Amino acid sequence: MRILLLNPNRYLHPPVPPIGLEYIAGELVSAGHETRLVDLCFSDNPFHEIDGSVDAFRPDIAAVTVRNIDTVLYQTNEFFLDGIRSFVRHIRGTHNLRVLIGGPGVSADPEGVLAYLEADAAVEGAGEGIVVHAAEELLRGNGQGKVYRRQYSYEIAPSRRTEGVDYQRYLDEGGIAGFQTHRGCGSSCLYCIEADTPVTYRKIPEVIEEIRLLVGRGCTRFHLCDSEFNEDPDYALEFLRALKSSGLAIDWTLYMKPANHSRKLLRLMKETGVSLITLTVDSWKKCPLYWTDIEKIIFSAHSSGIRLVVDFLTGFPYEDEETLLFYLDFFRRLQPDQVGINIFIRLYRNLRVTQLIRKDSALKRGVLGRAEDRSLLRPVFYNSIGIGRMKELINGDPLFRLEGTDRGVNYCRRREEAAGS
Numbered sequence: 188m189r190i191l192l193l194n195p196n197r198y199l200h201p202p203v204p205p206i207g208l209e210y211i212a213g214e215l216v217s218a219g220h221e222t223r224l225v226d227l228c229f230s231d232n233p234f235h236e237i238d239g240s241v242d243a244f245r246p247d248i249a250a251v252t253v254r255n256i257d258t259v260l261y262q263t264n265e266f267f268l269d270g271i272r273s274f275v276r277h278i279r280g281t282h283n284l285r286v287l288i289g290g291p292g293v294s295a296d297p298e299g300v301l302a303y304l305e306a307d308a309a310v311e312g313a314g315e316g317i318v319v320h321a322a323e324e325l326l327r328g329n330g331q332g333k334v335y336r337r338q339y340s341y342e343i344a345p346s347r348r349t350e351g352v353d354y355q356r357y358l359d360e361g362g363i364a365g366f367q368t369h370r371g372c373g374s375s376c377l378y379c380i381e382a383d384t385p386v387t388y389r390k391i392p393e394v395i396e397e398i399r400l401l402v403g404r405g406c407t408r409f410h411l412c413d414s415e416f417n418e419d420p421d422y423a424l425e426f427l428r429a430l431k432s433s434g435l436a437i438d439w440t441l442y443m444k445p446a447n448h449s450r451k452l453l454r455l456m457k458e459t460g461v462s463l464i465t466l467t468v469d470s471w472k473k474c475p476l477y478w479t480d481i482e483k484i485i486f487s488a489h490s491s492g493i494r495l496v497v498d499f500l501t502g503f504p505y506e507d508e509e510t511l512l513f514y515l516d517f518f519r520r521l522q523p524d525q526v527g528i529n530i531f532i533r534l535y536r537n538l539r540v541t542q543l544i545r546k547d548s549a550l551k552r553g554v555l556g557r558a559e560d561r562s563l564l565r566p567v568f569y570n571s572i573g574i575g576r577m578k579e580l581i582n583g584d585p586l587f588r589l590e591g592t593d594r595g596v597n598y599c600r601r602r603e604e605a606a607g608s
């Protein structure tokens with residue numbers, strides 16, 4: 188079978204290589220199928236590019252990745268599904284091909300996104316172990332309207348094929364390469380589409396080999412695409428030891444959650460080239476140990492010489508200003524390198540925070556956007572603190588930055604700061 192793999196993601200702040208599609212290409216090729224990856228990120232004429240690729244490759248079906256539904260930023264939101272749907276319609280209408288969709292954006296609401304995009308079938312979660320079956324079923328004319336979910340396994344061994352992705356262009360345009368050590372997250376943050384997803388690990392030597400290959404292609408800066416690096420502290424330590432003994436000289440950035448860390452972990456992170464930690468923090472009903480963990484990791488990062496910025500989501504239902512002031516003082520005392528404050532909570536249909544808000548009519552006044560659209564695919568947010576009030580509370584303190592007004596990500600900001608210093 189020949190499968191056209193399409194990356195429709197044309198967002199450039201920053202441009203992000205389609206790592207998920209590269210793993211899917213590896214999976215399909217390992218199963219004996221032929222693939223062609225068409226990356227529309229920098230394309231001047233995407234429809235023309237699709238037509239040319241279909242004419243040359245003659246695929247049997249197409250697979251389209253959906254990285255995000257939207258940018259998840261309130262003030263500068265960009266909604267991606269309409270653009271992706273125009274590609275799906277073109278592939279189905281002009282080329283009469285069935286379309287399979289997958290990727291993190293699909294996993295946020297598989298049935299909803301499948302219907303919105305008018306695609307033929309969807310894969311939820313990591314595609315390894317299921318995408319081959321889904322594609323074969325679709326080719327046989329089965330599975331129309333179906334969402335495929337793979338069975339849980341502790342370990343996966345995805346191969347990765349980067350043909351069709353112009354890494355040099357990504358690097359030139361401000362992007363960096365990525366890699367993954369595991370999929371899923373065992374935490375249960377009520378606002379997160381990755382909460383309580385099955386956690387599956389990769390074999391460490393294969394991850395190291397993949398980094399080596401990318402280094403061979405000129406990539407020296409990486410962003411770890413795991414939800415949070417420290418899902419399992421033993422695995423994380425083992426990975427760092429292997430990376431250290433590989434001798435690979437890379438600079439990498441990652442996300443962490445306030446758990447499962449130690450000074451040893453942070454020291455090894457520094458020794459293997461970690462230059463920036465983004466710590467995911469929220470204010471929703473946490474036990475005191477949560478804040479102790481945050482305190483410890485900030486101190487460990489300081490003493491290891493790693494920059495640490497906090498992504499702080501706050502303004503949940505039933506929180507009051509006194510609580511918020513407590514957290515602002517907490518961060519003022521600990522002095523991480525920066526605290527990005529997000530007071531707009533993106534509501535998706537399947538999230539616990541959405542159910543919470545729906546149950547209490549008093550909370551509906553905080554809902555922004557077309558809440559009557561029950562699919563919540565088009566951006567709807569919850570906000571309980573006005574921007575003006577938030578600015579008064581942080582009172583110009585440079586430690587804090589209000590998220591949502593610029594479109595960059597932390598690793599880009601870090602590079603800009605380094606370039607300016």
Ligand code: SF4
Nearest residue numbers: 372374376379382414
């Ligand atoms: S720890 Fe991070 S990835 Fe996991 S559920 Fe919470 S916010 Fe999501």
